[in-house]
Amino acid sequence: MKRRILWLPLAGFLLVAVVVAVALYAPADRSVRSAMIDRPLPAFALQPIVPGKPGVASAAMRGKGPRLLNVFASWCVPCIAEAPQLMRLARAGVRIDAVAIRDTGPAVADFLRRNGDPYAAVGDDPNSAVQLSLGSSGVPETFLIDGQGVVRRQWIGDIRADQVDEVVAAVKAAG
Amino acid sequence: MIAEAGLAALWLAAALALLQFALAALGLRGAGNAAEITGAVRPVAIVQGTLAVVAMLLLITLFQQSDMSVKLVATNSHSAKPWIYKVAGAWGNHEGSMLLWVTILGVAGAAVAWFERRLNERTLTATLGAQGLIALGFYAFLLFSSNPFARLSPAPADGQGLNPLLQDPGLAFHPPTLYAGYVGLSVAFSFAVGALVTRDVGRDFARAMRPWVLGAWVFLTLGITAGSYWAYYELGWGGWWFWDPVENASLMPWLAATALLHSVTVLATRDGLRAWTVMLAVVAFSMSMIGTFLVRSGILTSVHAFAVDPERGAFILALLLLYIGGALALFALRVGTVREGTTFELVSREGGLVANNLLLSVILGIVLIGTLYPIVAAGFGVQLSVGPPFFNKAAGPIALLLVVVMAAGPLLRWRRDRLNEVVERLTWPISAAVFAFAGLIVFATPIGVLPLLGLSLAGGLAVASVAPLWKRDLRRTPLFTWGMVIAHLGIAVSLAGMACDAAFTKERLVALRAGEATRVGPWRVTFDGLSPVIGDNWSGLQARLTAERGGSSRIMLPQSRTFSDPPTVTSESAIATVLDGQLYTVLGAADGQGRWQLRFWWKPFVTLIWLGGVLVAFGGALSLLGRLRPRRRPVERWT
Numbered sequence: 001m002k003r004r005i006l007w008l009p010l011a012g013f014l015l016v017a018v019v020v021a022v023a024l025y026a027p028a029d030r031s032v033r034s035a036m037i038d039r040p041l042p043a044f045a046l047q048p049i050v051p052g053k054p055g056v057a058s059a060a061m062r063g064k065g066p067r068l069l070n071v072f073a074s075w076c077v078p079c080i081a082e083a084p085q086l087m088r089l090a091r092a093g094v095r096i097d098a099v100a101i102r103d104t105g106p107a108v109a110d111f112l113r114r115n116g117d118p119y120a121a122v123g124d125d126p127n128s129a130v131q132l133s134l135g136s137s138g139v140p141e142t143f144l145i146d147g148q149g150v151v152r153r154q155w156i157g158d159i160r161a162d163q164v165d166e167v168v169a170a171v172k173a174a175g
Numbered sequence: 176m177i178a179e180a181g182l183a184a185l186w187l188a189a190a191l192a193l194l195q196f197a198l199a200a201l202g203l204r205g206a207g208n209a210a211e212i213t214g215a216v217r218p219v220a221i222v223q224g225t226l227a228v229v230a231m232l233l234l235i236t237l238f239q240q241s242d243m244s245v246k247l248v249a250t251n252s253h254s255a256k257p258w259i260y261k262v263a264g265a266w267g268n269h270e271g272s273m274l275l276w277v278t279i280l281g282v283a284g285a286a287v288a289w290f291e292r293r294l295n296e297r298t299l300t301a302t303l304g305a306q307g308l309i310a311l312g313f314y315a316f317l318l319f320s321s322n323p324f325a326r327l328s329p330a331p332a333d334g335q336g337l338n339p340l341l342q343d344p345g346l347a348f349h350p351p352t353l354y355a356g357y358v359g360l361s362v363a364f365s366f367a368v369g370a371l372v373t374r375d376v377g378r379d380f381a382r383a384m385r386p387w388v389l390g391a392w393v394f395l396t397l398g399i400t401a402g403s404y405w406a407y408y409e410l411g412w413g414g415w416w417f418w419d420p421v422e423n424a425s426l427m428p429w430l431a432a433t434a435l436l437h438s439v440t441v442l443a444t445r446d447g448l449r450a451w452t453v454m455l456a457v458v459a460f461s462m463s464m465i466g467t468f469l470v471r472s473g474i475l476t477s478v479h480a481f482a483v484d485p486e487r488g489a490f491i492l493a494l495l496l497l498y499i500g501g502a503l504a505l506f507a508l509r510v511g512t513v514r515e516g517t518t519f520e521l522v523s524r525e526g527g528l529v530a531n532n533l534l535l536s537v538i539l540g541i542v543l544i545g546t547l548y549p550i551v552a553a554g555f556g557v558q559l560s561v562g563p564p565f566f567n568k569a570a571g572p573i574a575l576l577l578v579v580v581m582a583a584g585p586l587l588r589w590r591r592d593r594l595n596e597v598v599e600r601l602t603w604p605i606s607a608a609v610f611a612f613a614g615l616i617v618f619a620t621p622i623g624v625l626p627l628l629g630l631s632l633a634g635g636l637a638v639a640s641v642a643p644l645w646k647r648d649l650r651r652t653p654l655f656t657w658g659m660v661i662a663h664l665g666i667a668v669s670l671a672g673m674a675c676d677a678a679f680t681k682e683r684l685v686a687l688r689a690g691e692a693t694r695v696g697p698w699r700v701t702f703d704g705l706s707p708v709i710g711d712n713w714s715g716l717q718a719r720l721t722a723e724r725g726g727s728s729r730i731m732l733p734q735s736r737t738f739s740d741p742p743t744v745t746s747e748s749a750i751a752t753v754l755d756g757q758l759y760t761v762l763g764a765a766d767g768q769g770r771w772q773l774r775f776w777w778k779p780f781v782t783l784i785w786l787g788g789v790l791v792a793f794g795g796a797l798s799l800l801g802r803l804r805p806r807r808r809p810v811e812r813w814t
Contacts, residue, residue, distance in 0.1 A: 009503045013499055020547075077246075
């Protein structure tokens with residue numbers, strides 16, 4: 001009897017371990033539900049930041065095809081990691097507009113020269129005003145905007161290689 | 176070059192940890208010349224700890240030099256950062272903090288190898304073997320899944336910066352202090368495993384273990400106190416404890432270590448509670464590891480999707496299963512063969528200490544369940560968080576009961592005592608508590624039940640905690656008795672601060688134009704205006720407030736800061752500390768019509784919370800000093 005009690009602590013710990021192990025691998029819902037989903041983009045018109053590329057305005061997105069809006073910065077390391085995926089998306093025919101956060105023209109130009117340029121337009125958001133109005137809290141984040149200028153999806157963090165097909169499908173579906 | 180040297184140091188240290196374990200195992204099995212093998216374990220442990228320190232110093236150097244070709248530096252630092260945050264940035268991230276953790280583990284093992292002379296040689300060998308095995312697992316974790324020295328190619332022009340909330344002098348000292356406490360408990364764990372292996376649990380074992388537990392406990396107490404104050408002034412919410420998983424992760428080892436500290440005293444003095452003490456020594460460090468795991472694996476704080484890495488989590492979980500599961504299995508197999516210690520009566524010093532242990536364990540259980548419950552609920556598809564209402568309601572009354580035991584405990588005699596005599600000895604403390612209770616009922620505005628009881632009991636405990644000094648020659652009173660008195664007094668002081676904060680805090684949320692004024696508690700606060708301010712890597716707005724009270728006035732300057740890398744807004748509260756409390760001010764957002772949101776709290780005696788925490792740690796340090804110094808008079812009367 002007494003001997004059995006001595007095994008209780010181990011049993012208790014194993015129970016905790018099982019709970020934690022399940023939580024570790026359970027497909028818990030970690031996606032962020034943005035308040036912006038299914039709402040029209042807030043009105044903004046950003047100046048161009050690199051020569052030869054237009055700025056980004058929300059009014060111009062209405063009545064055109066679906067597109068991605070990528071929030072990035074030249075000083076952001078995950079954005080470098082994300083660049084190849086954005087290039088693949090651009091080659092697959094997805095239009096990508098971008099908002100450069102707290103950045104400078106030369107730095108963005110340098111970033112695009114080094115990591116490739118998937119963007120159709122890049123807007124200058126010097127004090128994060130548009131980023132905040134989009135409900136984005138960090139870089140990189142990517143929004144899917146449909147033809148009516150309504151936000152359909154939000155990806156927080158860099159788009160990884162295994163997500164590219166999913167993103168392409170989502171863009172097609174929004175068209 | 177530096178990064179490669181750091182990685183090499185880690186690999187070498189890991190190899191030595193393996194050697195340390197293997198030598199100890201060989202020595203205990205009696206292969207070869209046992210005494211010689213045992214003698215070799217000590218230097219190996221010392222060199223292993225030294226190499227870990229070298230690796231940590233090299234990582235700090237990389238941060239100091241802003242070497243952006245190292246991935247960890249690039250993702251967590253920025254060249255424009257003040258130097259102190261570059262140093263602190265080395266442990267303000269996952270990989271770096273794990274390296275700090277392992278470094279302290281190595282240092283603790285080295286310290287045992289260097290200083291420990293009281294423990295018998297075989298148990299010491301087993302202890303160092305266990306310490307080596309623990310270190311080996313965590314070195315493997317660093318090297319295979321969290322390499323802090325990984326390079327990044329191509330190197331970015333500059334880094335991403337450190338989370339602005341963490342850009343605070345507190346970060347430089349808080350994690351190392353807390354980790355010294357967490358990981359210091361590994362020594363108690365290894366002692367327990369060593370003693371189980373050699374079946375040698377007794378007074379000598381307890382006396383050898385006590386200073387190590389005390390040391391870790393002092394650091395843990397300081398770390399928790401500092402962390403609480405840091406959250407209080409940096410987060411700008413006016414609270415000092417949020418029952419956040421990260422806070423709970425530090426509280427649980429503290430509760431277990433506090434219980435261990437008291438049960439080890441019973442073992443050292445009266446040779447009782449053998450199995451229980453060994454169990455607590457295992458539990459204390461297990462709580463450190465589980466806490467670290469819960470926080471580090473991202474299971475409990477799913478803020479950003481990319482912060483969670485199941486692979487890393489699985490790695491640590493496997494380590495926990497091996498170490499904690501192994502120790503608990505060893506406990507179940509071996510502790511039955513450990514001879515029973517001496518017994519005692521219910522009303523006795525031992526009885527009081529057992530009550531202390533049980534109550535602390537219940538609180539520990541409540542905190543553990545409250546922390547894990549959201550995970551269990553998520554398993555059933557329910558998203559919830561367990562907040563302060565649960566913890567306060569469940570743990571509060573038990574904590575107050577514990578205070579009663581704490582007041583009576585030191586006034587009890589060892590082995591057996593008489594209840595009526597105990598009550599007689601407690602006359603003054605009981606009077607103080609009743610007096611405080613009556614005074615609060617009559618004079619204070621209606622306050623909650625818990626704060627009312629808390630303040631009354633704090634009064635009683637304060638009187639009771641100094642009672643052991645009554646009629647004693649203070650110069651001949653041993654240091655560890657002073658330590659106990661001061662630590663218990665510290666709890667009373669801290670409890671009084673918590674109760675005052677809960678009962679008497681006044682809060683005001685107002686929108687003011689420049690020139691307007693408002694009242695909060697005894698203060699009249701005027702909003703003089705705003706001005707821009709600029710720092711090393713942030714810019715912001717600063718409000719100028721004039722706070723007046725009873726003829727004297729002071730200027731307060733709360734700020735709202737915008738950091739550039741990464742872009743984040745934080746509020747820097749401005750706090751005026753006076754003798755009887757703190758005025759806490761926070762600058763909020765503009766309402767667009769020329770008014771600014773301002774938040775004020777008047778918190779009477781809130782500083783007592785942290786003053787008490789520091790007293791508790793100071794008491795622990797005194798006690799440690801008393802235990803380390805050879806005693807002149809071995810007679811223990813009331814300790």
